[in-house]
Amino acid sequence: MFGTIIKDIAVLAGISGILAILLVIAERFLNDYGDCRININGKRDITIKGGNNLLASLGEKEIFLPSACGGRGSCGTCKCKITEGGGPLLPTEKPFLSKAELEDSIRLACQVKVKTDVFIQIPESIFNIRKYTSTITEIIDYTYDIKGITFKLEDGEEIDFKAGQYVQLISEPYAKMKQRVSRAYSISSKPEDRNSIQLIIRLVPEGICTTWVHNYLKVGDRVNFTGPYGDFYLRDTNADIIFVAGGSGKAPIKSILEHLAVVGIERKMTYFFGARTLKDLYLTDEMKAFEKIFPDFRYEPVLSQPESGDGWQGKTGYVMPYFKDAIRDPKNTEAYLCGSPGMINAVCNALTDLGVAKEKIYYDSFG
Amino acid sequence: MDISAFLLFWAAIFTSNILLTNFLGMCSYLSVSKEVESSVGLGIAVTFVLVFTTALNWLVYHYILLPFNIEYLQYIVFIIVIAAFVQLLELLIERYTPALYYTLGIFLPLITVNCAIFGVSLFMIIRNYDFLQSIAFGAGSGLGWLLAILMLAGIRSKLKEKLIPIGLQGAGISLIITGIMALAFIGFSGVATIQ
Ligand SMILES: Cc1cc2nc3c(=O)[nH]c(=O)nc-3n(C[C@H](O)[C@H](O)[C@H](O)COP(=O)(O)OP(=O)(O)OC[C@H]3O[C@@H](n4cnc5c(N)ncnc54)[C@H](O)[C@@H]3O)c2cc1C
Ligand code: FES
Numbered sequence: 435m436f437g438t439i440i441k442d443i444a445v446l447a448g449i450s451g452i453l454a455i456l457l458v459i460a461e462r463f464l465n466d467y468g469d470c471r472i473n474i475n476g477k478r479d480i481t482i483k484g485g486n487n488l489l490a491s492l493g494e495k496e497i498f499l500p501s502a503c504g505g506r507g508s509c510g511t512c513k514c515k516i517t518e519g520g521g522p523l524l525p526t527e528k529p530f531l532s533k534a535e536l537e538d539s540i541r542l543a544c545q546v547k548v549k550t551d552v553f554i555q556i557p558e559s560i561f562n563i564r565k566y567t568s569t570i571t572e573i574i575d576y577t578y579d580i581k582g583i584t585f586k587l588e589d590g591e592e593i594d595f596k597a598g599q600y601v602q603l604i605s606e607p608y609a610k611m612k613q614r615v616s617r618a619y620s621i622s623s624k625p626e627d628r629n630s631i632q633l634i635i636r637l638v639p640e641g642i643c644t645t646w647v648h649n650y651l652k653v654g655d656r657v658n659f660t661g662p663y664g665d666f667y668l669r670d671t672n673a674d675i676i677f678v679a680g681g682s683g684k685a686p687i688k689s690i691l692e693h694l695a696v697v698g699i700e701r702k703m704t705y706f707f708g709a710r711t712l713k714d715l716y717l718t719d720e721m722k723a724f725e726k727i728f729p730d731f732r733y734e735p736v737l738s739q740p741e742s743g744d745g746w747q748g749k750t751g752y753v754m755p756y757f758k759d760a761i762r763d764p765k766n767t768e769a770y771l772c773g774s775p776g777m778i779n780a781v782c783n784a785l786t787d788l789g790v791a792k793e794k795i796y797y798d799s800f801g
Numbered sequence: 802m803d804i805s806a807f808l809l810f811w812a813a814i815f816t817s818n819i820l821l822t823n824f825l826g827m828c829s830y831l832s833v834s835k836e837v838e839s840s841v842g843l844g845i846a847v848t849f850v851l852v853f854t855t856a857l858n859w860l861v862y863h864y865i866l867l868p869f870n871i872e873y874l875q876y877i878v879f880i881i882v883i884a885a886f887v888q889l890l891e892l893l894i895e896r897y898t899p900a901l902y903y904t905l906g907i908f909l910p911l912i913t914v915n916c917a918i919f920g921v922s923l924f925m926i927i928r929n930y931d932f933l934q935s936i937a938f939g940a941g942s943g944l945g946w947l948l949a950i951l952m953l954a955g956i957r958s959k960l961k962e963k964l965i966p967i968g969l970q971g972a973g974i975s976l977i978i979t980g981i982m983a984l985a986f987i988g989f990s991g992v993a994t995i996q
Contacts, residue, residue, distance in 0.1 A: 441869065442869070442871050442874065445869045445871055446871075449861065449878055453881060453882065453885035454885075456885070456889070457889060460889050461892060464892040464893065464895075464896045465896075521899055521900075522899060523900075524900065525903050547899065
C-alpha cells in the first residue's frame with residue numbers, strides 16, 4: 435500500500451518535472467533575442483539585451499523617457515517615435531494615441547518589446563533627464579496626510595528644470611514590498627534653487643510609493659530620482675492667469691509662484707485652492723504673502739465641506755462657481771490646473787463653458 | 802471503437818460539435834466572440850492546442866498511466882500536460898505573432914481551463930479511440946469550436962448596431978443564438994453520429 439502511494443507520487447512528480455524542464459528550456463530559447471541595437475535620432479547607437487521593453491532598455495543606459503505610471507501602460511506619458519523595428523501596434527497602446535500620433539509612428543515605449551534593432555526619435559531635452567542621488571534634509575508635516583520633503587543633491591550636483599515640471603521618485607524595498615517602483619511628483623521648490631528640490635506628497639491609502647515616503651523615510655536617508663520631466667510650465671504670454679489646485683496639486687504652482695517672485699510679473703493672476711475641511715489647508719499664509727509681492731494676485735482657498743467647529747468664514751462649495759468673478763476676458767485667459775483627474779475634468783468643463791479656449795488650459799493630472 | 806478517423810474528423814466538426822452538442826468551452830466562446838479577428842485567433846489556438854494535447858495525452862495515458870496502473874490520476878495529469886503545452890504556446894505566440902499575443906491577452910491562459918480541451922482528452926479515453934482516431938477527433942473538435950465561435954462572432958458583429966432589449970444584451974442574446982445554431986446543426990446528425 436505504502437509502496438503504491440510512493441510509486442504513484444513518483445510517476446506524477448516525474449511527469450511534472452519533465453514538463454517543467456521542457457518549459458524552462460523553451461523559455462531560454464524563445465525569450466532570447468540576443469543583443470539588439472537602439473538607434474536614437476540617427477545619431478547615437480546603444481546596444482542592449484533584447485527581450486525587455488523599450489522604456490526599461492533605455493533606462494538601463496540612463497536615458498529616461500517620462501513615465502508617470504512606471505511602465506504599467508496606464509498613463510500614456512512614455513510616448514516616443516519609432517521609425518523602424520517597433521513591430522505591430524498593440525491594442526494596449528491604441529487608447530493613448532491620437533490619429534495624428536498614429537500616423538506619425540508614435541508608440542508607448544513601455545509596451546514595445548525590443549526584439550530587433552529599433553530606430554527611435556526623441557526630443558533632445560530628454561538627454562537633460564538624469565538620475566540623481568539625494569539626501570533628505572527636511573520633512574515638514576503640512577497636514578495630517580501631506581508632507582513637504584526636501585532632497586539635497588549629492589556631490590554638489592545641480593538640476594536644471596522649469597517651474598512646473600516633475601521628477602520620478604524611485605522607492606526602495608520596505609516591509610513586505612520587495613520591488614522598487616517609480617512615481618511622478620511635481621517639484622514644489624523654485625528652479626533657482628539648483629542644488630535641492632522640494633516635493634509635496636500626499637499619502638494615498640495603501641499606495642506603494644507614498645506609504646514608503648510617509649512611513650519609512652527620515653532626514654538623512656538617501657533617495658534616487660530621475661528628471662526633470664513634463665510640459666506643465668507657465669507660457670510666456672500676456673494673458674490673465676487662473677491657477678486651480680487641490681491637495682498636493684499645490685506643488686507645481688508653488689514652484690511657479692516662487693519663480694515668478696524672483697523674475698517679476700505684471701499679469702493678473704487668481705489662484706483657487708480647493709480642499710474639504712480646514713485641516714486640509716496648508717501653506718495658506720505663504721500663498722497669501724504673494725498678494726503683497728505681485729501687483730495683481732489673489733489667493734482663494736475654498737472649502738467644500740467645512741466642519742462646524744472650523745469657524746470658516748471664507749468661500750465654500752466647489753471652486754468652479756467663483757471663476758466668473760476672476761475672468762475679465764475669457765479670450766485672454768490661461769488656466770493652469772493640478773490635482774486629481776476628477777477635479778481637472780470638472781474644472782476644464784467649467785472653464786470651457788465660460789469661454790476659455792481648450793488649448794489654453796494646461797494641466798497635470800495626478801491620476 | 803470501430804469508426805474511421807476520417808469520419809470522426811468530419812463528425813467532430815458538424816454532427817457532434819463539441820460546443821454545440823456538448824456545450825463545452827463556453828466561457829471563452831462567450832467572452833472572445835465580440836470580434837471576428839480575435840475569435841479566429843483564439844479558435845486557431847484552441848485547434849492547435851487540441852490536436853497536440855490529445856496526441857500527448859493519448860501517449861501519456863497509454864505509455865505511462867496504464868503501465869504504472871495510475872489511470873485514476875488522468876484528470877490531474879491531463880490538466881498538467883494541457884497547462885504546460887499552453888504555456889509553451891504562449892511563448893511561441895509572443896515570439897512570432899506579438900499582435901495576436903496582445904489581442905488574446907488574458908484569454909490565452911484561459912485555454913488551460915477550457916473544458917472543451919479537457920473534455921476531448923477524456924472522451925478519447927472513454928470511447929477507446931486509437932492514436933490516429935484521437936488526433937482526428939481532436940483536430941475535428943478544434944475546427945468545430947472554431948466554426949462555432951466564428952459564426953457567433955459574425956452574427957454578433959452584425960448585431961452591434963441593432964437594438965436589443967436590455968435584459969438580453971451580451972451573454973443573453975449570445976446564448977439564444979447559440980441555441981438556434983445548435984438546433985441547425987442537429988440537421989446534420991443524420992450523416993453520422995458519434996457518442
Ligand atoms: C505628472 C504627475 C505629477 C504628480 N505630482 C504629484 C505630487 O506633486 N504630489 C503627489 O502626492 N502626487 C503626485 N502625483 C501622483 C503620484 O505620481 C502617485 O500616483 C501617487 O502618489 C500614488 O502613488 P503610490 O505608489 O503611493 O500609489 P499606488 O501604489 O500607485 O496606488 C495605490 C492605489 O491607489 C490608487 N491611487 C493612485 N493615485 C491615487 C490618488 N492620487 N488618489 C486616490 N487613489 C489613488 C491607485 O489606483 C491604486 O489602486 C503626480 C502624478 C503625475 C502623473
Ligand atoms: S509608462 Fe505609463 S504608459 Fe508607459
